[in-house]
Amino acid sequence: MDGPGPLGDFLQARRARLRPEDVGLRDLGPRRRxxxxxxxxxAQLAGVSVSYYARLEQGMSRGASAEVLDAIARALLLxxxxxxxxxxxxxxxxxxxxxxxxxxEKLHDETRDLLRTVAAPALVLGRRSDVLAWNDLGHALLxxxxxxxxxxxxxxxxxxxxxxxxDPHSRELYVDWKRKIRAVVGNLRIxxxxxxDDPLLAxxxxxxxxxxxxxxxxxxxxxxxxxDAAAYELHHPVVGPVTVTQQTLAIxxxxxxxxxxxxxxxxxxxxxxxxxxxxxxxGLVVDRDHxxxxxxxxxxxxxxxxxxLRDDGSARRGQPVVQQLRVIGVKPQxxx
Numbered sequence: 373m374d375g376p377g378p379l380g381d382f383l384q385a386r387r388a389r390l391r392p393e394d395v396g397l398r399d400l401g402p403r404r405r406x407x408x409x410x411x412x413x414x415a416q417l418a419g420v421s422v423s424y425y426a427r428l429e430q431g432m433s434r435g436a437s438a439e440v441l442d443a444i445a446r447a448l449l450l451x452x453x454x455x456x457x458x459x460x461x462x463x464x465x466x467x468x469x470x471x472x473x474x475x476x477e478k479l480h481d482e483t484r485d486l487l488r489t490v491a492a493p494a495l496v497l498g499r500r501s502d503v504l505a506w507n508d509l510g511h512a513l514l515x516x517x518x519x520x521x522x523x524x525x526x527x528x529x530x531x532x533x534x535x536x537x538x539d540p541h542s543r544e545l546y547v548d549w550k551r552k553i554r555a556v557v558g559n560l561r562i563x564x565x566x567x568x569d570d571p572l573l574a575x576x577x578x579x580x581x582x583x584x585x586x587x588x589x590x591x592x593x594x595x596x597x598x599x600d601a602a603a604y605e606l607h608h609p610v611v612g613p614v615t616v617t618q619q620t621l622a623i624x625x626x627x628x629x630x631x632x633x634x635x636x637x638x639x640x641x642x643x644x645x646x647x648x649x650x651x652x653x654x655g656l657v658v659d660r661d662h663x664x665x666x667x668x669x670x671x672x673x674x675x676x677x678x679x680x681l682r683d684d685g686s687a688r689r690g691q692p693v694v695q696q697l698r699v700i701g702v703k704p705q706x707x708x
Contacts, residue, residue, distance in 0.1 A: 377431040378568050379461040384429055385594035386448045387414050394449065417447035436462050453562075457596040460565040474570060476526035479504050480625050492633050493616070493646065499563055499628035500573050501533040501556070512649050513608065513616075513634060517541045533560060533576065537584040547605040547613075550586075557590040558597035565596075566628075610652055614645040 388408035415425040445455045477498040487505055493513040495506035503523045511520050523529050533556050535542040546552045580587040601619045608614050616634040623629045636642035
């Protein structure tokens with residue numbers, strides 16, 4: 373392994389965030405050239421030699437015992453998620469790396485059936501945050517500008533992390549985009565800890581590093597935090613403002629896959645917005661430049677262009693598109 377590797381990077385980042393007073397030390401030494409504890413201070417707190425700890429950070433020692441990891445975790449004031457991440461990184465460092473190309477991820481039929489029966493917007497993400505499948509509302513809410521069948525081609529699957537950093541539509545969808553990408557990066561850190569030798573995951577990290585300065589800043593922080601449940605305000609180009617809680621659920625038969633369900637409180641404006649989206653989804657085609665209404669006329673489908681979208685993703689006068697359809701007297705209809 374060249375360089376410190378994921379384990380060494382993590383140890384260095386966690387050490388750098390601590391100040392002597394955080395761990396009960398008095399800072400009486402010479403002025404510090406860099407932020408954080410010195411290696412010798414951390415080694416003293418953990419009860420290991422300075423040379424041994426230095427080898428761990430430099431990727432030169434891979435056999436740290438559980439007792440040593442416990443001591444280092446306590447010295448670094450790691451929380452539960454960070455401690456689990458440390459254990460995974462140490463376990464991966466013990467094993468010889470195998471950079472074989474993984475097979476495309478697949479969805480079990482039971483998972484596909486579950487996704488189809490969920491009434492709320494939902495999608496399934498793989499270990500690298502690839503979209504493996506979504507239901508109609510999940511697609512319409514989060515990625516209506518993409519083809520519904522895009523996840524079916526493993527080579528061209530949408531990737532939620534890539535979309536949030538590099539796709540303007542996804543970036544503009546989240547009102548608090550910065551909070552959303554922090555959560556995404558925290559989850560990617562966990563994925564790297566579980567699959568340190570996954571070449572496709574490494575390619576994704578490399579691409580985001582090259583193309584997004586925001587990603588570089590967050591990735592360097594080594595934040596470890598799984599996505600569980602969080603409320604996000606969305607500015608949707610069809611139905612306007614919608615606040616949803618994105619709940620992340622583990623899938624029993626596929627531990628590397630996650631079911632994401634977007635829920636709203638009963639009777640809330642968000643619930644009404646999702647109902648409007650469900651009514652409109654089969655009658656609207658949305659992209660960054662136009663909204664098109666499809667109206668059934670006998671056995672033909674006529675396409676009538678509506679308002680051109682503004683740069684911020686909203687329609688004329690900032691009104692949601694569904695409201696404008698009512699103004700001009702065109703009603704979205706379901707395709708039979």
